[in-house]
Amino acid sequence: MATENPLVLPGDEIDPSLIPTHKTKPLRLGPGLRHVPPNQILPTLAGHLIADHRKNALYVEYNGGRYIPSPSDLVIGQVTRSAADLYYVNLTPYTPNASLPHLAFEGATKKTRPQLANGALVYARISLANRHMDPELECVSTSTGKSEGLGPLTGGMVFDISLGLARRLLMARSRDVGKVAVLELLGAEGLAFETAVGRNGKVWVNSESVKTVVVVGRALKETDEKELGVEQQKKLVQKLIKEMR
Amino acid sequence: MTTKREPEAALSVLPKSDGSARYSYAGYTVTASVNGPIEAQRRDEHAYEAHVDVIVRPAAGVGGTRERHLETILQASLIQLILVKNFPRSLIQIVLQVEASPENDYVNTKLMQASLNSAVIPALLQTAVLALLSAAIPMRATATSAIVAVMTQDGASRLVAHPSPREIEAAQSVHVLAFTSQDGLLLAESEGDFTVKEWDDVYDTAKKICCKSGATKGEGIEMVLDEQEDSGPDMRQFLRSALETKVAADLHWK
Numbered sequence: 001m002a003t004e005n006p007l008v009l010p011g012d013e014i015d016p017s018l019i020p021t022h023k024t025k026p027l028r029l030g031p032g033l034r035h036v037p038p039n040q041i042l043p044t045l046a047g048h049l050i051a052d053h054r055k056n057a058l059y060v061e062y063n064g065g066r067y068i069p070s071p072s073d074l075v076i077g078q079v080t081r082s083a084a085d086l087y088y089v090n091l092t093p094y095t096p097n098a099s100l101p102h103l104a105f106e107g108a109t110k111k112t113r114p115q116l117a118n119g120a121l122v123y124a125r126i127s128l129a130n131r132h133m134d135p136e137l138e139c140v141s142t143s144t145g146k147s148e149g150l151g152p153l154t155g156g157m158v159f160d161i162s163l164g165l166a167r168r169l170l171m172a173r174s175r176d177v178g179k180v181a182v183l184e185l186l187g188a189e190g191l192a193f194e195t196a197v198g199r200n201g202k203v204w205v206n207s208e209s210v211k212t213v214v215v216v217g218r219a220l221k222e223t224d225e226k227e228l229g230v231e232q233q234k235k236l237v238q239k240l241i242k243e244m245r
Numbered sequence: 246m247t248t249k250r251e252p253e254a255a256l257s258v259l260p261k262s263d264g265s266a267r268y269s270y271a272g273y274t275v276t277a278s279v280n281g282p283i284e285a286q287r288r289d290e291h292a293y294e295a296h297v298d299v300i301v302r303p304a305a306g307v308g309g310t311r312e313r314h315l316e317t318i319l320q321a322s323l324i325q326l327i328l329v330k331n332f333p334r335s336l337i338q339i340v341l342q343v344e345a346s347p348e349n350d351y352v353n354t355k356l357m358q359a360s361l362n363s364a365v366i367p368a369l370l371q372t373a374v375l376a377l378l379s380a381a382i383p384m385r386a387t388a389t390s391a392i393v394a395v396m397t398q399d400g401a402s403r404l405v406a407h408p409s410p411r412e413i414e415a416a417q418s419v420h421v422l423a424f425t426s427q428d429g430l431l432l433a434e435s436e437g438d439f440t441v442k443e444w445d446d447v448y449d450t451a452k453k454i455c456c457k458s459g460a461t462k463g464e465g466i467e468m469v470l471d472e473q474e475d476s477g478p479d480m481r482q483f484l485r486s487a488l489e490t491k492v493a494a495d496l497h498w499k
Binding site: 005007009010011012032034042044045046047048061062063064065066068094095096131132164168178179180227229 | 386
């Protein structure tokens with residue numbers, strides 16, 4: 001009997017008993033796996049193999065490495081320059097720029113569109129990403145025409161975090177499933193701030209007071225670097241709040 | 246003796262690179278950093294696959310022809326492992342810094358600049374694979390590597406796995422072989438005089454070192470003792486346990 005979430009290395013054979021089966025849904029392969037025709041599934045990364053029987057999906061859970069764009073990810077980018085009808089946005093250092101059309105903002109027309117200076121931050125969704133083309137971004141939902149929280153980020157500060165923590169922060173139930181509670185705990189202590197989490201390992205924090213921004217950023221960075229659990233996060237928050245006052 | 250020591254590895258040791266590893270075995274200590282996929286220079290760009298750039302830096306001084314030779318050998322092996330087709334027009338950069346190499350008291354190393362330094366290849370390859378795994382670069386398979394020397398004593402030849410610098414100096418021929426985790430031959434570099442029969446024996450010995458997995462060990466206690474005596478540590482098991490520690494730390498919240 002194989003263990004529930006076994007460690008896999010690239011090229012390892014996957015025990016057939018771990019591959020989920022479903023009557024109607026097709027099997028979906030997530031990150032870290034590749035299908036070798038005709039009937040082999042091989043891992044390409046080192047991590048834990050996780051099977052989701054309800055969704056009939058199989059993926060490798062891992063942390064680390066560089067962000068690789070994939071469609072419908074939420075990212076924080078920095079505008080590097082503007083062309084005739086689009087902005088060039090940098091997602092990770094030393095990678096080709098993503099493009100963000102001038103008209104991909106809420107209510108934007110040729111006459112009224114957000115003017116973004118070089119170096120401005122945007123919170124955007126990846127609308128197109130494939131290996132042969134540079135990624136494309138959008139700050140508006142194509143179905144509703146609303147921004148849904150996306151758009152230019154003014155003020156605040158960006159902190160770099162690991163891709164794993166960014167993924168956990170973006171989970172629907174980040175406290176129960178992702179085991180990150182720092183933001184909730186800091187909010188419960190009476191701090192007022194807003195955050196935006198980019199899947200490319202960036203967190204933007206904004207607040208009325210600069211002190212709060214720094215405390216929130218430090219709490220996140222420390223949680224990430226020291227791999228803190230929920231209990232330790234509570235202690236960290238108490239310590240930071242005490243130092244702040 | 247330094248050569249029979251257990252290998253040691255630490256992953257993600259450098260904070261600013263995408264992935265990194267430090268590995269030490271048989272007197273060699275190598276640190277590797279991996280960055281990628283990043284934007285390639287126009288002249289390095291391939292339309293359909295990633296360019297893998299391997300840079301070897303020696304323990305002392307700047308790299309020369311010998312390092313360039315090592316780079317070409319490693320690059321040819323690593324592009325077989327990395328799924329280069331996944332990242333067209335990009336660059337995967339691997340920098341290998343040799344931090345320590347075993348001293349040979351009998352020979353002035355400065356004089357042997359011209360020859361291939363085959364003893365360092367297993368350490369370089371192993372470190373590169375660990376760093377690539379740490380950088381989460383998609384790969385076909387992992388690899389393990391071994392060095393075997395053929396010694397001649399009183400007319401009879403004898404195989405020595407993981408030879409010391411002194412033994413390499415005295416050996417008739419030295420062979421470096423690497424195998425993927427699917428037991429395929431990845432790299433074979435030989436130096437010196439040898440027959441086809443000798444090479445076949447070397448191949449079998451190296452394959453035994455590189456491809457033995459934890460599962461075959463349970464067959465009998467005597468066999469285990471036997472194997473450990475001449476072929477050194479189980480490299481595959483070592484790779485797995487090194488990654489196990491790293492993945493467990495990364496996914497502590499699960």
